[in-house]
Amino acid sequence: MAIVVVLVGSWLGYQQLADNDCSGQIRLNVAAATEIAPAVDRAAQQWSSNGAEVNGTCVAVTVTGVNPAAMASTIALKHGVTLTGLGAASKSGTIPDVWIADSTTWLMRLRSEASGFVPTDGKSIATSPVVVAMPEPVAQSVGWPDRKLGWGDLLKRMTTGNSLRTGIVNPTRDAAGLAGLLALGSSAGGGPQAKAQQVAALRALAAGSSSLRDDLMQKFPRSTDAADLASAVSAAPLSEEDVVAYNAEKPVVPLAALYLNPQPPSLDYPFAVMPEVDLTKSAAATGLREALQQPGFKDELAKVGLRAPDGTVGVGFASPIGAPKATPAATGAPTGTEGTAAAGLDAGSINQALGSWAAITLPGRALAVFDVSGSMKTKVPTAGNLSRAEVTRRAASQGLALFDDQWAVGTWIFSTEMDGKKPYKQIVPITPLTSGRSQLQASIGSIVPKDGGDTGLYDTALAAYKSVQDTWQAGRVNSVLLFTDGVNENKDGISRQTLINELKKTADPKRPVRMVIIGIGTGVDRNELEAITNATNAGGVFIAPDPAKISDIFLEAISSRSGAR
Incomplete structure (x- = not known):
């Protein structure tokens, strides 16, 4: 029986290779942000089964879900640098052939510290707007969903009275937290009074900060009890995907997603081919990225609460109340090897925001x-x-x-x-x-x-x-x-x-x-x-x-x- 199974398996494998008209194997290792990894993996396996090849050699893709902060720390270590707030990475960590972080800001931070880190491609394969997540009763008290709020409104509420208990995932470790920090900073304006307001807001955020996203999510209220609502986190910058995933668990108190003006940099999931990759794997990576741009991938993204790069959504997307049908296009031109989050941003503005955070928290x-x-x-x-x-x-x-x-x-x-x-x-x-x-x-x-x-x-x-x-x-x-x-x-x-x-x-x-x-x-x-x-x-x-x-x-x-x- 064992011999028969092996022979049949070998025959089926041979038939598949013959049908695909390729032989051998190129192994392409992809590290993707945990929320997008399942969608990338399904699309990659479909691409491989349909005959993925480079010059007649078959391509096999392995997709691993990795926290972007952990991968950034590993890459920084390999280049002999460190990033603010990340600490030392494990020396046993490995760098993939392709890294799909949740935001281009990771690539920009790495490049600002390590001149030798020059990934290629960098095209966005998905997007998720950065929103302010509020428990629905709290959001209703500030006029949601009828009233459109801005970051200036949030800044004022944070620095006057105790109506909001704000939280944030440490922006040195989380791209959505960083986007929220940048949006708050830009809304403060200039002048001594504005600077003082900005410092007060940063201190309020720091008091409710979490090192991990899961930890912050646990701080939202678990009941409609007034005391629970008053003591829990009532506002935090998160991604739209975070809100979709949270509400999918049918919590007693769902989260509202507030799309504040001006729109902060969205998570843009850049497809970055690492500098060390050889030409053969680079060609395989290009083929995979093209597969991820096919119409069917939008539906895979919808299953995990993400949008296509143009902001449109696939079948089954659980759109939050008040969500835009498509996210507005980012202004400004990307830098060429980075995704859409690079538009309108530079390493200097990112480092200034993180410098403010470091001065307050480290x-x-x-x-x-x-x-x-x-x-x-x-x-x-x-x-x-x-x-x-x-x-x-x-x-x-x-x-x-x-x-x-x-x-x-x-x-x-x-x-x-x-x-x-x-x-x-x-x-x-x-x-x-x-x-x-x-x-x-x-x-x-x-x-x-x-x-x-x-x-x-x-x-x-x-x-x-x-x-x-x-x-x-x-x-x-x-x-x-x-x-x-x-x-x-x-x-x-x-x-x-x-x-x-x-x-x-x-x-x-x-x-x-x-x-x-x-x-x-x-x-x-x-x-x-x-x-x-x-x-x-x-x-x-x-x-x-x-x-x-x-x-x-x-x-x-x-x-x-x-x-x-």
């Missing part, structure tokens, strides 16, 4: 070192002719307000001969913000240019690095944040080579210190600054050619965990 220690050389008197036309020093003071004040009480911060200033022959001077030692916030806020007033002062960059950078390392604390990000608008001009100081040698000698992998240098204006020398940060193996250089943009660059610097920009 414990850290930072020594902020400010240039007060004479050139800091230079006027900035784009900032109402304020001086560079005045613009820097504003940025420092806003940054300090953003930092959570989990942080400890110190301030130095530097030029030449600030403390005897020393080019630097301590204003406030690294102090916990729980006790020293007012003192540190007052210290910002010391950022005043010194008449005739030059830039004692090298000695200051070395002293600041050693100071942070001497007081290093485990479990925190230990950083030097150095702001300068010029090149080293200290005839009595150490040379560049001496600085680099000393930094290399001092750097300790067991006590890492991030050396982050923020260049102000066009008078800095990027090569000089990168030589300094490269010697420490941690940190990077961030240049603000327009000093009026220092605040944005500062947030990017806080977000970055490796590499120079």
